[in-house]
Amino acid sequence: MARRINIALAHDETAPARLVREHIPDDSGIEMAEQFATFDLNADVILRMDVDVLLVACREGSPAALELVGLWHTVRSSSPVAVLSHGSDEEFVQAAFTAGADDFLVLQPGPYIPEQVGRDFEFAIRKAVTRTRHTAERGNESGSLIAVLGSKGGVGKTVAATNLGAALATRGRRTVIIDLDLQFGDVALALGLTPTTTLFDLAVSGGSLDADKLDDFMLRHPSGLRVLAAPARPDQAVSVTAQMISTIYGVLREEFDFIVVDTPPAFTAEVIATVDVATWICMVAMFDALSLKNTRLGLDTLELMGHPPDHVRVVLNRAGTNVGIASAEAVEILGRAPDLLVPSDREVPVSINDGIPIALSGSRSAAAAAIRSLADMFLANPSAEPSEPSKASPTPTRRRGWFRRKRAVAGAAELARGR
């Protein structure tokens, strides 16, 4: 069966939604998901639309329609836009393509629309969607998979993964997040979503896995981010196998620009299957000696698994906390410089409790800014060298207990080196 396509329609009074709908065959798998009787849409509305293509149905020569085409083309260059009008005046057709239209279709007056016209419309819409997808994929054969790892519980993996996913989606990238913390996953809750369908429901649904089926089991976040939620109960986790996860990745890579994977604090079979195919690893560590030591071991393990170190990004969370470790010591334990420092801030747990990713809030705090910039690390050129840490490294204050902590730090560095 042909892939389902969701369209948004923006139209004026000369091209009502009813007329446009008549041009699209009922059995085409093309559905009108959003409808606007205006061309006055802003970038924010455009970014939040969960659709594959925009149809702009207008009278010939409409400057407002062309303005919308231009805005769509700028904001969502990976999704096509087609202009539908009552005639094919050469000047207007040319102006539509100049504005960024991917196709131009001529509307019939109605009410009866010949079947062949409907088939032509279906073909043109499918062609526009397919062509744009292939163009987007040429520079990036298939979607990038980012595995968010951390070798201890509570270091901030879920905060990082959910914010990264939401930030990528709001920046117009087709993004899905998968919660691989199969027993205690809380990605859906962190995003303020009710997990009505989960990976467990998918696992027990039977039949083969294809894009449409996966789509039915995804939750939808207002940012455009899709979510494959963890099972609701720990005993359901066994139904989700590493093999099933690998199959899911294969399908999602065809459909999405980014697949973000949140993980439990252990190298489970599913996590290993994920690392095997990951484009990027986002390693989250906390600013304490034990977390840093475990992170170093995790980084070494990744290297042993054959994952290239230049495709690993290290996020040092709660970096503003003064716990008696200087940044130089942190680097010594880790064996490399972190790529991003995220300070400790009570806004972070508040955002989790509210179910609103802090990256999407208007907050100007240093923590929000750092978390927002997570996405930049993966939107930049993949072959580029790791960027400089975005925040100044915290300076320790010497006070009581410093020497004891210092010994723990030195021990951690030694331990990490010795392995």
Ligand SMILES: Nc1ncnc2c1ncn2[C@@H]1O[C@H](COP(=O)(O)OP(=O)(O)OP(=O)(O)O)[C@@H](O)[C@H]1O
């Ligand atoms: N920078 C920060 N400042 C303050 N609190 C933070 C920060 N980062 C994370 N937290 C808080 O720490 C707690 C643990 O974060 P999170 O759930 O993301 O960790 P995790 O690594 O996913 O844990 P688990 O392994 O248990 O799944 C949460 O309550 C979160 O709000």
Ligand SMILES: [Mg+2]
């Ligand atoms: Mg977590």
